[in-house]
Amino acid sequence: MLTQEIGVLVRSIPRLSPVLFSHKRCFYLKGLQQSRLLYASHPCQTLHVPPGLLDYAQHKLDKSDFNFAEATTVENLLSDIKSSLADRTELQLIIDDPDGDIEMVKLAQKDIESIDAKCNSLIKQVKEYLVPKEKYDSEDAVIEVVPGAGGQEASMFAEEIFNMYIKYVQDMGFSVGAVNMSMNSVGKNSKFSSSSGITRATAQISGINVFGQLKYETGVHRVQRVPVTGTKNDRLQTSTCSVAILPKPRNIEINIPDEDLKFEFVRSSGAGGQGVNTTDSACRVTHIPTGTIVKCQEERSQLQNKKRALEKLHYILYESEFNTITSSVASSRKLQIGNMNRNEKIRTYNFPRHMLSEHRVKMSHKFPSMVAFLYG
Amino acid sequence: QHLTQDQFEELNRLVSCRLARMPLQYIAGNWDFREITLQVRPPVFIPRPETEQLVELVLQNLPNENEDKIRILEVGPGCGNICLSLLHERSNILVTALERSQMAAKLTKENACLLNLKHRLEVHEARVDDTTGLPESCSVQRFDHFVSNPPYVLRKDLMSLAPEISVFEDLRALDGGAEGLDVVLPILRLAQDHLRDGGLVFLEVDPCHPHILPQHLEKSNLPFEIREVVKDFNDKERFLILNKIDK
Numbered sequence: 001m002l003t004q005e006i007g008v009l010v011r012s013i014p015r016l017s018p019v020l021f022s023h024k025r026c027f028y029l030k031g032l033q034q035s036r037l038l039y040a041s042h043p044c045q046t047l048h049v050p051p052g053l054l055d056y057a058q059h060k061l062d063k064s065d066f067n068f069a070e071a072t073t074v075e076n077l078l079s080d081i082k083s084s085l086a087d088r089t090e091l092q093l094i095i096d097d098p099d100g101d102i103e104m105v106k107l108a109q110k111d112i113e114s115i116d117a118k119c120n121s122l123i124k125q126v127k128e129y130l131v132p133k134e135k136y137d138s139e140d141a142v143i144e145v146v147p148g149a150g151g152q153e154a155s156m157f158a159e160e161i162f163n164m165y166i167k168y169v170q171d172m173g174f175s176v177g178a179v180n181m182s183m184n185s186v187g188k189n190s191k192f193s194s195s196s197g198i199t200r201a202t203a204q205i206s207g208i209n210v211f212g213q214l215k216y217e218t219g220v221h222r223v224q225r226v227p228v229t230g231t232k233n234d235r236l237q238t239s240t241c242s243v244a245i246l247p248k249p250r251n252i253e254i255n256i257p258d259e260d261l262k263f264e265f266v267r268s269s270g271a272g273g274q275g276v277n278t279t280d281s282a283c284r285v286t287h288i289p290t291g292t293i294v295k296c297q298e299e300r301s302q303l304q305n306k307k308r309a310l311e312k313l314h315y316i317l318y319e320s321e322f323n324t325i326t327s328s329v330a331s332s333r334k335l336q337i338g339n340m341n342r343n344e345k346i347r348t349y350n351f352p353r354h355m356l357s358e359h360r361v362k363m364s365h366k367f368p369s370m371v372a373f374l375y376g
Numbered sequence: 377q378h379l380t381q382d383q384f385e386e387l388n389r390l391v392s393c394r395l396a397r398m399p400l401q402y403i404a405g406n407w408d409f410r411e412i413t414l415q416v417r418p419p420v421f422i423p424r425p426e427t428e429q430l431v432e433l434v435l436q437n438l439p440n441e442n443e444d445k446i447r448i449l450e451v452g453p454g455c456g457n458i459c460l461s462l463l464h465e466r467s468n469i470l471v472t473a474l475e476r477s478q479m480a481a482k483l484t485k486e487n488a489c490l491l492n493l494k495h496r497l498e499v500h501e502a503r504v505d506d507t508t509g510l511p512e513s514c515s516v517q518r519f520d521h522f523v524s525n526p527p528y529v530l531r532k533d534l535m536s537l538a539p540e541i542s543v544f545e546d547l548r549a550l551d552g553g554a555e556g557l558d559v560v561l562p563i564l565r566l567a568q569d570h571l572r573d574g575g576l577v578f579l580e581v582d583p584c585h586p587h588i589l590p591q592h593l594e595k596s597n598l599p600f601e602i603r604e605v606v607k608d609f610n611d612k613e614r615f616l617i618l619n620k621i622d623k
Binding site for chain 2: 263265267270271272273274275276277278279281299300301302303304
């Protein structure tokens with residue numbers, strides 16, 4: 001299917017991600033590819049267990065650094081590796097035995113080769129789990145498409161790109177919510193849709209590892225085509241739109257240890273206790289690290305005032321954490337899009353030649369039905 | 377939003393009550409204590425906020441919620457704030473309460489009904505002093521813990537109470553005698569016979585009591601020692617946890 005073709009291109013980007021921003025890494029990757037080829041052609045792969053790898057993996061398991069699904073997989077991998085290594089030592093004994101039968105030794109050597117190959121691949125899998133994930137990769141995302149240079153043509157292109165992404169994302173199994181499209185009210189309609197483009201469109205996308213999958217889409221997308229507004233001139237026009245993918249933090253965990261809190265209650269005169277009747281059980285809690293002070297006196301029992309105050313404090317800390325994240329995200333958006341000039345493009349959709357060029361990894365791909373794909 | 381004539385008259389009536397120094401809680405008719413709301417009416421003693429911490433202390437010293445029933449004796453429940461809070465917050469507690477005031481005992485039973493907790497509470501009208509001991513009508517004779525907010529105000533301090541208290545509340549709920557220990561010591565005597573080994577006595581007291589109680593225990597030959605003294609939110613030594621010692 002067409003979806004898959006472009007999907008393949010788009011999805012291959014993450015695997016080459018170390019390359020995206022540095023030429024040096026480009027050479028490294030090429031080197032790695034070369035050595036992999038070399039590796040693959042060599043029939044005998046020697047076993048290489050990086051020292052400390054298994055201990056480190058076990059340590060992370062014990063510390064519960066993995067989520068449940070990952071932890072089960074890592075556990076299984078580790079136990080497979082351990083049993084393979086145990087088998088290997090036994091086989092090695094057979095080989096090293098000077099009185100051994102030659103046939104047995106040959107068989108043992110063959111078995112060791114296959115165990116080594118299996119172990120190497122298991123170790124590779126474990127390594128993937130050990131590499132720390134990037135910070136927001138598992139979060140949900142918000143996609144924002146804004147037309148750039150190119151006038152109405154850009155608006156229309158932006159709309160098409162936005163719709164394409166919505167469908168793409170749904171194909172990937174994510175769910176889309178809160179779609180917000182600000183349509184252009186004036187202007188001629190395109191041949192393909194009755195609208196005249198958008199001024200801005202956003203959508204919230206939720207699922208598993210959404211941000212990690214979509215983050216490479218951010219940047220300026222450029223299109224080169226004959227404008228679809230159907231005006232008389234058939235000049236090829238270049239326009240841009242910007243795509244920004246922003247992480248939407250789902251669960252901001254706020255942990256407030258008891259030592260960070262200071263509680264104060266209304267003081268009564270004298271010895272207090274039975275000798276005093278008070279209706280004021282107000283509670284004031286200070287969060288020492290941030291200096292936030294919250295007071296609650298709405299409830300009639302001291303315990304309820306205390307609980308309320310803590311809830312309010314929790315919410316205030318949550319809000320400030322959320323604002324920190326979104327402001328850092330907003331600045332990253334600026335970084336992502338820059339000034340939306342035509343020369344800051346990451347990808348060019350060239351309609352006449354049916355070509356898609358990815359500028360970050362300098363790949364070009366011919367898609368005969370690219371137009372059809374963009375329209376779902 | 378304007379008040380109707382009836383509402384206005386009612387408000388006037390309530391304000392007059394307050395001007396006559398009636399405690400706000402009696403005017404409202406009910407008040408919150410920890411997580412429950414209790415009916416309060418004169419002259420039954422109004423729960424104080426410090427006592428919320430006493431309940432917290434008891435809960436902290438109970439084992440984690442499990443199947444085993446915990447039997448607690450409370451002396452002087454008043455409107456039932458301590459025992460009903462415990463029953464509300466833990467489903468495996470059973471309480472026997474001894475109350476000398478007929479009106480208070482009635483109010484405690486009423487609150488227990490309203491909170492749906494009466495099946496785990498037994499209220500007996502009885503005095504705790506040297507002569508009576510535990511009423512025979514109690515279905516439980518041996519308890520895991522004792523808890524009480526007994527009258528502990530020293531006689532000399534009784535004179536300087538605000539009118540809210542001295543006019544409207546039952547002074548028998550406050551008067552602890554010359555040294556404030558007139559009820560505390562009989563409670564401990566009762567605990568000597570009816571508290572199981574390893575059980576604890578939780579008391580709310582006057583800040584001077586942690587210092588004078590040990591010599592009284594010595595003098596009266598009561599086999600108890602103060603395990604812990606806990607301060608209230610005003611930084612006064614308010615709570616005692618005592619345990620039996622082998623003699």
